[in-house]
Amino acid sequence: MSDAHERRLVNDDGSAFERVSAAVVGLGVLVFLYATASVFGVTSFETEIAGVGLATLFGIVLCATGGIVIVLGVCSRLGWVDTTPNETVGLPVSASFGVLGAIAGSLVGSQLLGGGAMVWLPLTALAAVSLVAVSVLPREDVGSTVPAGGIAIVAGVVLLGGVVGPEWEWNPANLEATFHAPLVVGAMIGLAGLLVTWAAATASAGFGSRGRQSGAYLLMGLNALAMVTIMAALVAFVTLKGASKAFAGIEIGLGVGPEIVGLALPIDWPFVMNVSQGIYVDIPGVLPAIMGTVWIVVGTVLFAVPLGVGAAVFLTEYAEQGRFTRIVEVTTNGLWSTPSIVFGLFGAAFLVPRFGNTNSLLSGILVLGFMLLPLVLITSREALQSVPDEYRDASAALGVSRWQTIRSVVLPAALPGVITGVILGVGRIAGETAPLLLVMAGSPFPSDTPGVFSSFEFSTTPPFVTNDALLTAASALPYQLYATITAGVGAQDAEAFGWGTAFVLLLVVLSFYAVGIALRAYFRSKLHHE
Amino acid sequence: MSFTNSKTTRIVRSITGTDRVALVAGSVAAVCLLGAFVSFLVGSSLTAVFVVGFLLVVGYGWYARQALAAKGLAFLATVSTLLTMGLIIVFVLREALPAVRYMGPIDLLLLTGEPMWRTGGEQLYSLAPAIVGTLIETLLAVMIAGPLGVAGALFVSEVAPSWLRAILKPGIEILAGIPSIVFGYLGLVVLNPYFASSSAFGLPGLGSLLAVGLVVGVMALPTVVSVAEDAISSVPESMKQGSLALGATEWQTMTGITMPAAFSGISAAVLLGVGRAVGETMAATVILGNVTDLPTPIFDAFDNTTTLTSLIASQYGNASGLHVNALFAAGAVLFVTVMAISVVSQYIERRMLRTLGGER
Incomplete structure (x- = not known):
C-alpha cells in the first residue's frame, strides 16, 4: 500500500x-x-x-x-x-451481485420463458450462484x-x-x-x-x-x-404551482388594502387578506387560516415555553441527577416521539368534553402546546447544559444566591439556545395537521376570522373570564390544505387553491426554520469569537 | 431501606428548615392547584376559582420569597411533563377499553375474516388491515430512509468538504420542516396519478401503499440524516486519526472504525425514522383510499388499504359510540408501539455514550 x-x-x-x-x-x-x-x-x-x-x-x-x-x-x-x-471483491459486493442475478433470473424464467416454478426456481438459483461465483472467485x-x-x-x-x-x-x-x-x-x-x-x-x-x-x-x-x-x-415545484395563485391580484398603493384599526394598508393581497368564502369575495383567500395559525403559534408559545423552560431549569439547576431526572428524560423523549394523531385523540378525550363538547381553538392551542412542550424542554435543557460551570462558580463565589445566579447569569447565557429551540419547535407545530382534525377543525372554508381580542368578557362569577372566539372552531393553514383536498372549493379551481395554500404554508413553516437555523449559526459563531 | 430513610429525613429537615410563611403559602398553592386539577377533571366551574387562588398565592410568594417560589414553579413545570404523559396514557387507554371488551383483544388485533370493519348493524372492528398497512408502509419507508439516510449522514459528516457541509447541514434541517400535509398533497396530486398511468404501474385506483411508503421514506430522510450525522460526528477524532495513521484509507476508517463506534447512534437514528414512519398521519390519510381491507395477497404494496394513523384521521369526523372507541384502540396500539421504539432507541443511545465514554 x-x-x-x-x-x-x-x-x-x-x-x-x-x-x-x-x-x-x-x-x-x-x-x-x-x-x-x-x-x-x-x-x-x-x-x-x-x-x-x-x-x-x-x-x-x-x-x-x-x-x-x-x-x-x-x-x-x-x-x-x-x-x-x-x-x-469481498462478500457485500458479491452478495449484491447475487441478489441482482436472482431477480434477473426469476424475471427471465417466469416472464420471458413463461415457465412455472420448475423453470424459474432453478434459473434464479443458477443466475444468483453464477454471478456470486464470477464476482467472488x-x-x-x-x-x-x-x-x-x-x-x-x-x-x-x-x-x-x-x-x-x-x-x-x-x-x-x-x-x-x-x-x-x-x-x-x-x-x-x-x-x-x-x-x-x-x-x-x-x-x-x-x-x-x-x-x-x-x-x-x-x-x-x-x-x-x-x-x-x-x-x-419539491420546494421548487410547490412554489411553481402555488406562487401564481398566491400572488394573484396584488395591488400596491396608498389605501387600497383592507382597514386595520381604522388605517388602510398600502397593499391589497387578496389570497392572504380575503376570507375563504363569502358573497363579496372575488378571490377566495386564506386569511382565517392564517389568523388561526397565528393564534396557535401565540397560544402554544405562551403555554409551552414557560413550562418547558421551567422544567429545564429544574432538571439542570436544582434536581440531583438520579432516578427522577432519568424518568423525566425518558418521558420527555417519549412525548417527543408520540405520534401527533395520538395527541389529537388525547385532546378529543380530555379537552373537548371540558370545553363545551365542541371543537375549539383553545383545545387546538392546548393540544399543540402539549406537543411543543417536549421540544422546548429538550432544546432548553441542552442550552442550559452548555452554559459553562465556570459562570455558575464565579457567581457563587461572589456570594450570589442560587436563584439570583440562575436569573441573571445562567438564563441570559442560555437564552440564544432557548430561542432557537422555540422557533424550530414552533415551525414544526405550525405545520401540524392531524390533531387539529380531531379537536379544532370547523368549517372547511370559514367566512370570518377568530376575533380573540374582541371577545374577552369579564364577569364576577366563575369562570370570571370567557372568550367565545377561543371556544369556537377555527381553521389553520395546514387544516385549510386538508379541507381543500377533501372538500374542494366549490366552483373555484380547487387544485390551484390547494397549491396556493400549500405555498403559503411552506413559506410560513420554512421561514420559521430558516430564521431559527440562521439565529443558531449566528449565536454559535459569536460564541466562537469570544 | 436506609436510602428511603435518609431521603425522608432530608425532606423533613428541609421542611422544618423552611420558614412558616413559605410553608403556609406553599401548601395553600398546592391545595389550590390540586383543586383546580380535580375540578377541571370533573368539569366543574369551580376550576376558575382555584386557578385564581393559585395565581394569587404564587403572586404573593413571588413577592415575598422569590427564590423559593421560582424553585417550586420549576418543579411544577417538571411535574407537568410527567402529568401530560400520564393523562395521555389514562385517557387514550380508557377510551379504547370498550372496543377491547367488545371485540376481545385477539380479535381486535388479528381478526382477518371478511368483513373486518363494520360500523353499522352488527358492529365489527378489526385493526388487522391497518396494522398490516402500517407494517408495509413502515418497511418501505425504512428501506428508503435507512440506507440512504445513513449514507447521506456519512457523506455530510466525513466526505463532504467543509463549504459543502456548511450548505448541506442547515439545508437538510430546513427540509425536515416541510409539513407532512404538503408531502401528502404532492403525493396525491403528482404521485398517485403517475402510478395509475400507463407509463408506470397502471394501478386501477388512486392511492397505494407504495406511494405512501415512498413519500414517508423521503419525509423521514432528513430526520435520519441529522440524527445519524450527530452520532457519526460524535466519534472521537483520535480514533479516526489512529486508523489513518496506520495507513488505512478514509473509507476503511469509516467502515472499520467510525461506523462500528457510532453503530448505536446510527441505529437509534434509524429507529427514530421508524417511529416517524409509524406515526406519520397526514401523508397516509391523503394518499391512501383508506379502505379497511387487507391487501391481497398480503404483501401487495400496490394495493390500497389503510394505516393505523390514517384510519383515525379519516374516520374520526363521522364516528360515534363504539366506532370512536375502536379508533381509540387504534391510537392505543400506535402509542404503545411508538413508545416501545422510543424507549429502545434511548437505551441504545445511552449504551453508546457509555461505551464511547465521550463527554456529554
Whole structure:
C-alpha cells in the first residue's frame, strides 16, 4: 500500500487507464441521471437524436461502457497496467451481485420463458450462484468489472434487440400492478449505468482499498446529490404551482388594502387578506387560516415555553441527577416521539368534553402546546447544559444566591439556545395537521376570522373570564390544505387553491426554520469569537 | 431501606428548615392547584376559582420569597411533563377499553375474516388491515430512509468538504420542516396519478401503499440524516486519526472504525425514522383510499388499504359510540408501539455514550 503513491508518480501507462475509466464514470453518471429523470417523467425515451431513438442510443452506450469496463478489468488482471487489486471483491459486493442475478433470473424464467416454478426456481438459483461465483472467485479487478460490465451489456442488448419495446408490459398474476415499459426501462438503464459507473470508479483508482474508496465515494456523492435534488425539486415545484395563485391580484398603493384599526394598508393581497368564502369575495383567500395559525403559534408559545423552560431549569439547576431526572428524560423523549394523531385523540378525550363538547381553538392551542412542550424542554435543557460551570462558580463565589445566579447569569447565557429551540419547535407545530382534525377543525372554508381580542368578557362569577372566539372552531393553514383536498372549493379551481395554500404554508413553516437555523449559526459563531 | 430513610429525613429537615410563611403559602398553592386539577377533571366551574387562588398565592410568594417560589414553579413545570404523559396514557387507554371488551383483544388485533370493519348493524372492528398497512408502509419507508439516510449522514459528516457541509447541514434541517400535509398533497396530486398511468404501474385506483411508503421514506430522510450525522460526528477524532495513521484509507476508517463506534447512534437514528414512519398521519390519510381491507395477497404494496394513523384521521369526523372507541384502540396500539421504539432507541443511545465514554 505504502508504495502506491510512488508508483503512480513514475508510471505513465496508468494515466491512459485512468483517463478511460474516468470517461466511463462521466458517461455512466450521465446515463444514470437521464434515466432517473425519465422515471420522473421529466425526459422521455421517445426522443430521437440524429434519427436514432434514445433507447437505442442508450443500448449502444451501455454495451460500449460495459465492454470498456470489462477490458479495463482484464488489462489490470494481465498486468498491462499498474493496479493494486485485493484478492477478492469481498462478500457485500458479491452478495449484491447475487441478489441482482436472482431477480434477473426469476424475471427471465417466469416472464420471458413463461415457465412455472420448475423453470424459474432453478434459473434464479443458477443466475444468483453464477454471478456470486464470477464476482467472488477471481481477483478483485476481474471480479468487480466483469459482472458489472456483463449486466450493462445484457441491459444494452435487451434495449437494442427490442425485447422491451415502448408497448411492452408485464402483469404479474398476483399483484395489482402492471409494469409498463417507460418505468421499467428507466429503472433498468439507471441501475446498469450505476453499476458500470461504480466499476469504472473502482478501476480509476487502481482497485484495492483506494479503488473501493473511490467507488463508495461516488455512490455516496450521487446519493447526496439525489437527496438534495429531490428536496429542492419539491420546494421548487410547490412554489411553481402555488406562487401564481398566491400572488394573484396584488395591488400596491396608498389605501387600497383592507382597514386595520381604522388605517388602510398600502397593499391589497387578496389570497392572504380575503376570507375563504363569502358573497363579496372575488378571490377566495386564506386569511382565517392564517389568523388561526397565528393564534396557535401565540397560544402554544405562551403555554409551552414557560413550562418547558421551567422544567429545564429544574432538571439542570436544582434536581440531583438520579432516578427522577432519568424518568423525566425518558418521558420527555417519549412525548417527543408520540405520534401527533395520538395527541389529537388525547385532546378529543380530555379537552373537548371540558370545553363545551365542541371543537375549539383553545383545545387546538392546548393540544399543540402539549406537543411543543417536549421540544422546548429538550432544546432548553441542552442550552442550559452548555452554559459553562465556570459562570455558575464565579457567581457563587461572589456570594450570589442560587436563584439570583440562575436569573441573571445562567438564563441570559442560555437564552440564544432557548430561542432557537422555540422557533424550530414552533415551525414544526405550525405545520401540524392531524390533531387539529380531531379537536379544532370547523368549517372547511370559514367566512370570518377568530376575533380573540374582541371577545374577552369579564364577569364576577366563575369562570370570571370567557372568550367565545377561543371556544369556537377555527381553521389553520395546514387544516385549510386538508379541507381543500377533501372538500374542494366549490366552483373555484380547487387544485390551484390547494397549491396556493400549500405555498403559503411552506413559506410560513420554512421561514420559521430558516430564521431559527440562521439565529443558531449566528449565536454559535459569536460564541466562537469570544 | 436506609436510602428511603435518609431521603425522608432530608425532606423533613428541609421542611422544618423552611420558614412558616413559605410553608403556609406553599401548601395553600398546592391545595389550590390540586383543586383546580380535580375540578377541571370533573368539569366543574369551580376550576376558575382555584386557578385564581393559585395565581394569587404564587403572586404573593413571588413577592415575598422569590427564590423559593421560582424553585417550586420549576418543579411544577417538571411535574407537568410527567402529568401530560400520564393523562395521555389514562385517557387514550380508557377510551379504547370498550372496543377491547367488545371485540376481545385477539380479535381486535388479528381478526382477518371478511368483513373486518363494520360500523353499522352488527358492529365489527378489526385493526388487522391497518396494522398490516402500517407494517408495509413502515418497511418501505425504512428501506428508503435507512440506507440512504445513513449514507447521506456519512457523506455530510466525513466526505463532504467543509463549504459543502456548511450548505448541506442547515439545508437538510430546513427540509425536515416541510409539513407532512404538503408531502401528502404532492403525493396525491403528482404521485398517485403517475402510478395509475400507463407509463408506470397502471394501478386501477388512486392511492397505494407504495406511494405512501415512498413519500414517508423521503419525509423521514432528513430526520435520519441529522440524527445519524450527530452520532457519526460524535466519534472521537483520535480514533479516526489512529486508523489513518496506520495507513488505512478514509473509507476503511469509516467502515472499520467510525461506523462500528457510532453503530448505536446510527441505529437509534434509524429507529427514530421508524417511529416517524409509524406515526406519520397526514401523508397516509391523503394518499391512501383508506379502505379497511387487507391487501391481497398480503404483501401487495400496490394495493390500497389503510394505516393505523390514517384510519383515525379519516374516520374520526363521522364516528360515534363504539366506532370512536375502536379508533381509540387504534391510537392505543400506535402509542404503545411508538413508545416501545422510543424507549429502545434511548437505551441504545445511552449504551453508546457509555461505551464511547465521550463527554456529554
